[in-house]
Amino acid sequence: SQKIEQNSEALNIQEGKTATLTCNYTNYSPAYLQWYRQDPGRGPVFLLLIRENEKEKRKERLKVTFDTTLKQSLFHITASQPADSATYLCALEAGYNTDKLIFGTGTRLQVFP
Amino acid sequence: DTAVSQTPKYLVTQMGNDKSIKCEQNLGHDTMYWYKQDSKKFLKIMFSYNNKELIINETVPNRFSPKSPDKAHLNLHINSLELGDSAVYFCASSPGTSGDEQFFGPGTRLTVL
Numbered sequence: 001s002q003k004i005e006q007n008s009e010a011l012n013i014q015e016g017k018t019a020t021l022t023c024n025y026t027n028y029s030p031a032y033l034q035w036y037r038q039d040p041g042r043g044p045v046f047l048l049l050i051r052e053n054e055k056e057k058r059k060e061r062l063k064v065t066f067d068t069t070l071k072q073s074l075f076h077i078t079a080s081q082p083a084d085s086a087t088y089l090c091a092l093e094a095g096y097n098t099d100k101l102i103f104g105t106g107t108r109l110q111v112f113p
Numbered sequence: 114d115t116a117v118s119q120t121p122k123y124l125v126t127q128m129g130n131d132k133s134i135k136c137e138q139n140l141g142h143d144t145m146y147w148y149k150q151d152s153k154k155f156l157k158i159m160f161s162y163n164n165k166e167l168i169i170n171e172t173v174p175n176r177f178s179p180k181s182p183d184k185a186h187l188n189l190h191i192n193s194l195e196l197g198d199s200a201v202y203f204c205a206s207s208p209g210t211s212g213d214e215q216f217f218g219p220g221t222r223l224t225v226l
Contacts, residue, residue, distance in 0.1 A: 032212045043117075043203050043217030044156070051212065089156065099144060099211050100169050103156040 003027055004092055004104040012110045013080055021075040021107045023090035030092040033066055033073050034101065038087045047088075048075075080111045116140050117218035119204050125224045126194055133190045134221045136204030142216070143209035144168070145187040147179060150201045150220070162187055163209055194225045 004025045013019050023033070032051045036044035050057045050066040050073065057064045063076040077084050087108045091101040117138045126132055138145060146169075147159040161169035162181040176192045187204060204218040 034214065041220075043205070043220050044215075045217070046214035049212055049214065087154065093211065094158075099207060099209065099213060099215075100158060100161065101215065102158075106154055106156075 004090065004102055006088075006090060006104040006107045008107045009105070010108045010110065012112065015081060015111055015113050017080055019077040019080045019084070019109055019111070021088050021090075021109065023073040023075065023104055025071050025092055028092075028094075029068065029071075030094070032093050033064075034091045035062075035064055035073075035075050036089045036091060036103075038089060038106065044089055077109075080109075082111045082113055085109055085111050117204055117206055117216050119202075119218040119221050121221060122219065123222050123224075125226065127226055128194055128196060130194050131190070131192045132194060132223070133188055134202055134204075134223075136187045136189070136218060138185055138204075138206040138216070138218075140206055140216060142206040143184060144207050144213075145181065145184070146205040146207075146215065147187065147189050148203040148205060148217075150203060152200070156203070160187075160189075191223075194223075196225050199223055199225045 034049045035047045038044040048064045050064045061078045065074045087106040089106045090104040094100040094102045120135050144163045146161045150156045159173050160179045165181045178190045181187045201220045201222050203220045205215040207213040207215045
């Protein structure tokens with residue numbers, strides 16, 4: 001069955017540094033992958049989508065890579081700020097060209113001033 | 114101006130009771146979803162509807178019954194509540210095309226005593 005791992009349950013970094021979060025998956029080949037941010041007591045908020053034919057996508061201080069050979073996505077936040085502290089979830093499309101998402105367990109990022 | 118709204122925000126009830134959670138979206142989206150987020154923060158799809166038609170029905174006990182009176186509303190009715198049903202339930206919507214971002218509601222925290 002499909003399996004997604006975000007291999008850091010929590011990540012603590014200093015303000016101004018680059019945060020790198022990892023999402024690994026096994027047993028299938030998704031057509032796309034999304035990243036969401038979730039703050040405590042709130043629903044997830046969409047950040048970025050990257051498709052299988054794209055290597056990299058950027059949005060302001062955010063960068064996502066997608067390596068379909070390694071079955072891995074990396075999510076980078078450059079010049080991190082305390083306001084970036086949240087849980088970040090990766091989500092993979094569960095069946096080719098569907099809108100069904102399978103979510104990873106999330107990485108809780110804490111940025112210290 | 115709330116895009117996806119859910120009621121109630123909190124629901125505390127006794128085992129064996131029947132309860133409903135309501136969801137409404139004003140984004141004009143065709144697809145709506147119900148997710149369950151457990152105590153370990155794992156977010157799992159339960160159901161999705163596209164234009165009032167059931168599309169995704171994960172392995173969910175049949176005590177859970179979604180109902181979509183129109184494409185802007187998706188309600189979740191739960192019969193004979195059990196302790197293990199305690200979780201946060203999120204409603205979400207999307208335009209309905211593969212890869213579209215999903216817009217999540219604020220969640221309903223259900224506690225079964």
